[in-house]
Amino acid sequence: MSGIKAKIEEANQKTLDILFKGQPVLVDIRPALDVVPGMTENMVLHSAPPIEWERMCGPHRHGIAGAVVWEGLADTKDDAVTMIERGEIMIEPCHHHDTVGAGAGITSATTPMLVVENKTFGNRAYSCLSEGGGLQLIKWGSYDEKIAENLHWQAKVLRPVLQAAVLSAGGVDIKSIISKAVQMGDECHNRSIAASAIFFREIAPHLLHADANRDTVLSCTESLAVSEHFFLHAIMAAAKAMLDPAKKISYSTVVTAMARNGVEFGIQVGGLDDMWFTAPANDVDGLFFRSEWGPEDAAPDLGDSCITETVGLGGFIQAAAPTVQQYVQGSMQQAIANTNEMREICVGTNQDVQIPAMDFAGAPIGIDIRKVAQTRIAPLIDTAITHKEHGLIGAGQVRAPLECFDKALKAYSSRYAAA
Amino acid sequence: MSGIKAKIEEANQKTLDILFKGQPVLVDIRPALDVVPGMTENMVLHSAPPIEWERMCGPHRHGIAGAVVWEGLADTKDDAVTMIERGEIMIEPCHHHDTVGAGAGITSATTPMLVVENKTFGNRAYSCLSEGGGLQLIKWGSYDEKIAENLHWQAKVLRPVLQAAVLSAGGVDIKSIISKAVQMGDECHNRSIAASAIFFREIAPHLLHADANRDTVLSCTESLAVSEHFFLHAIMAAAKAMLDPAKKISYSTVVTAMARNGVEFGIQVGGLDDMWFTAPANDVDGLFFRSEWGPEDAAPDLGDSCITETVGLGGFIQAAAPTVQQYVQGSMQQAIANTNEMREICVGTNQDVQIPAMDFAGAPIGIDIRKVAQTRIAPLIDTAITHKEHGLIGAGQVRAPLECFDKALKAYSSRYAAA
Numbered sequence: 144m145s146g147i148k149a150k151i152e153e154a155n156q157k158t159l160d161i162l163f164k165g166q167p168v169l170v171d172i173r174p175a176l177d178v179v180p181g182m183t184e185n186m187v188l189h190s191a192p193p194i195e196w197e198r199m200c201g202p203h204r205h206g207i208a209g210a211v212v213w214e215g216l217a218d219t220k221d222d223a224v225t226m227i228e229r230g231e232i233m234i235e236p237c238h239h240h241d242t243v244g245a246g247a248g249i250t251s252a253t254t255p256m257l258v259v260e261n262k263t264f265g266n267r268a269y270s271c272l273s274e275g276g277g278l279q280l281i282k283w284g285s286y287d288e289k290i291a292e293n294l295h296w297q298a299k300v301l302r303p304v305l306q307a308a309v310l311s312a313g314g315v316d317i318k319s320i321i322s323k324a325v326q327m328g329d330e331c332h333n334r335s336i337a338a339s340a341i342f343f344r345e346i347a348p349h350l351l352h353a354d355a356n357r358d359t360v361l362s363c364t365e366s367l368a369v370s371e372h373f374f375l376h377a378i379m380a381a382a383k384a385m386l387d388p389a390k391k392i393s394y395s396t397v398v399t400a401m402a403r404n405g406v407e408f409g410i411q412v413g414g415l416d417d418m419w420f421t422a423p424a425n426d427v428d429g430l431f432f433r434s435e436w437g438p439e440d441a442a443p444d445l446g447d448s449c450i451t452e453t454v455g456l457g458g459f460i461q462a463a464a465p466t467v468q469q470y471v472q473g474s475m476q477q478a479i480a481n482t483n484e485m486r487e488i489c490v491g492t493n494q495d496v497q498i499p500a501m502d503f504a505g506a507p508i509g510i511d512i513r514k515v516a517q518t519r520i521a522p523l524i525d526t527a528i529t530h531k532e533h534g535l536i537g538a539g540q541v542r543a544p545l546e547c548f549d550k551a552l553k554a555y556s557s558r559y560a561a562a
Numbered sequence: 563m564s565g566i567k568a569k570i571e572e573a574n575q576k577t578l579d580i581l582f583k584g585q586p587v588l589v590d591i592r593p594a595l596d597v598v599p600g601m602t603e604n605m606v607l608h609s610a611p612p613i614e615w616e617r618m619c620g621p622h623r624h625g626i627a628g629a630v631v632w633e634g635l636a637d638t639k640d641d642a643v644t645m646i647e648r649g650e651i652m653i654e655p656c657h658h659h660d661t662v663g664a665g666a667g668i669t670s671a672t673t674p675m676l677v678v679e680n681k682t683f684g685n686r687a688y689s690c691l692s693e694g695g696g697l698q699l700i701k702w703g704s705y706d707e708k709i710a711e712n713l714h715w716q717a718k719v720l721r722p723v724l725q726a727a728v729l730s731a732g733g734v735d736i737k738s739i740i741s742k743a744v745q746m747g748d749e750c751h752n753r754s755i756a757a758s759a760i761f762f763r764e765i766a767p768h769l770l771h772a773d774a775n776r777d778t779v780l781s782c783t784e785s786l787a788v789s790e791h792f793f794l795h796a797i798m799a800a801a802k803a804m805l806d807p808a809k810k811i812s813y814s815t816v817v818t819a820m821a822r823n824g825v826e827f828g829i830q831v832g833g834l835d836d837m838w839f840t841a842p843a844n845d846v847d848g849l850f851f852r853s854e855w856g857p858e859d860a861a862p863d864l865g866d867s868c869i870t871e872t873v874g875l876g877g878f879i880q881a882a883a884p885t886v887q888q889y890v891q892g893s894m895q896q897a898i899a900n901t902n903e904m905r906e907i908c909v910g911t912n913q914d915v916q917i918p919a920m921d922f923a924g925a926p927i928g929i930d931i932r933k934v935a936q937t938r939i940a941p942l943i944d945t946a947i948t949h950k951e952h953g954l955i956g957a958g959q960v961r962a963p964l965e966c967f968d969k970a971l972k973a974y975s976s977r978y979a980a981a
Binding site for chain 1: 771921
């Protein structure tokens, strides 16, 4: 038994080392078809874990059907559903294509993607561009003419200009932006306004280097200047790019992915290949943005965005972002208690992410399935609340279901006890 | 006695009302000669309180002589000193010209000025543009060819482009930027990176509206994108624009200005006209940016920048900016204690400036000379450390000398006891 403990310790230290050494850099902006591994013209990706069409939540069904129309594969959402039911559209989780998708995670061939490379290990991860503000976005499963028009503008106008800017900048170091943003009140999940502002400072001059006329540069500058969540998607892709090299490390008990599809919550574990361990997704506790909305309108927990918690951001560092407490009527004291609680289920401390209000203590990082199972402390996730049909209706926090971790630990015991 | 107490209470409430109702807006960027009241071609302004040339600190003497050369009034700094000693150059405090100057506060006819209007009361206040980063700036009393070149670029290139952008934006609301920046780790004196980033987001698209070629717009965009303290000067002018209408209110015991000239610290009080009450300036306690520098190299407390503390920012809200504690080896607990201490000498609480780490408690605002004199708690000021000759050498914090407040209270008692 002490033999396996030493192996686990070694594997988890190796995992931490991989996370700490990761250097995620935004290197390009390309259409999904050009860069996302395995992407095809008739494929739509959604937030993980995998789930059959029939069991999908509203935002997935509406969003995927919308994407089929947007790609010109069908004339109407009804036609799209018919095609989907006939098996003419391939529907797969983002995570299975080195991609993470916020909310419903709707990603199709033409979607402009942030290309993030982990310079240390050479792997890449992807996430779509933020669509900007508003409650009705394809990210939340919504689709109409206005949404389509914005997506077309992003694909046709913004993508090439932003690509030119990113190339002109020689890439954008995401890790340093995260470090700075956490000094500025972002926990980098429900709040990424500082990260978005720092990114904007870095990229705005380079927009002027794009081969585009002044009005086009102006429209792109205006769009990025007001996009308060723009950089969240880059942080998500960075988190995945940092975590992917920590997959398939024998004996590792560290969680390498957490994701929700609005029905189930799933996790992956370093020592357990690409297996998903799932349990019913919890309801999100939080603030509804209009008085007409309440818990009965909400879909359960949805989206790949909790990849941020998987690298020790978001709910794991609530103490860095007191403003986010306002969604849950919390307090600074509660936020600090929550951050300290997350330390109990993590294997390490990340000095690249220092929490100002805790005298610059490093963030907890690396969720250990053993610690979760033993302490019964579930990972705390800051997240949006999606309407059960489609649309953003609130924001708050949610716990990962303990059952995922129990299942993973059982599978782990089977595999490594036999070894 | 109860009669005078009621009058003081009424006057101080009126003062608070004026501070809360103030709406400082950046409305223009103009050369000092065009806008600063009383400015002439042979005048150089410096940080207050007033002081004779012979008694001035190094940064003032070097900076003023440099400005005389920069304006083309003399060929060398030695010639400039000769002119100054002959009385051919008028030397006056910024504060006497509705202006505030950071550090040495060097402001001359050609200096590009931020024009801030208090929309509620119609008054205006001014501050020069931040020169950007670096330890050797005319702001710190330094002057050489490189500094001159940058000042010329600011005056000739940046000023008209930034002016066009500010006009295109219809002005920039400084109060809302302060509110947001305090949610992002700025105390708005030693740290204004968030405020500068928010300002940059607001102004960057408008730079493209300027009647200037793409390379010029690019150079201005690049300059503003990296200027981490850019918005401090706007905040200073906003603070003065908010405080000036609170001057000359009979019976007010609220401080309307604090300023340091590297020799003396001075305050003005609402009920005591434009009189300065001075005492020797204290030494700044803090971090020196190079190991070769120590307290013996430093000038005493210098600059008009503590106008920020006079409106309850900077050292009064250290709890909003834990990063600033790093200059003084402080802690979050100490920062909170300092903020609570400042409440003891203030007449009000400013809900426009909420401190995240204190569960969004409002900032203390409105220093009451009676409370300072009674509690012996001196206002706490975050500030830079200037070399005794010239140049920036560190940052930290300093207390206002109690003697100023004692003198002011004595003058107050004489005036109002006689009334």
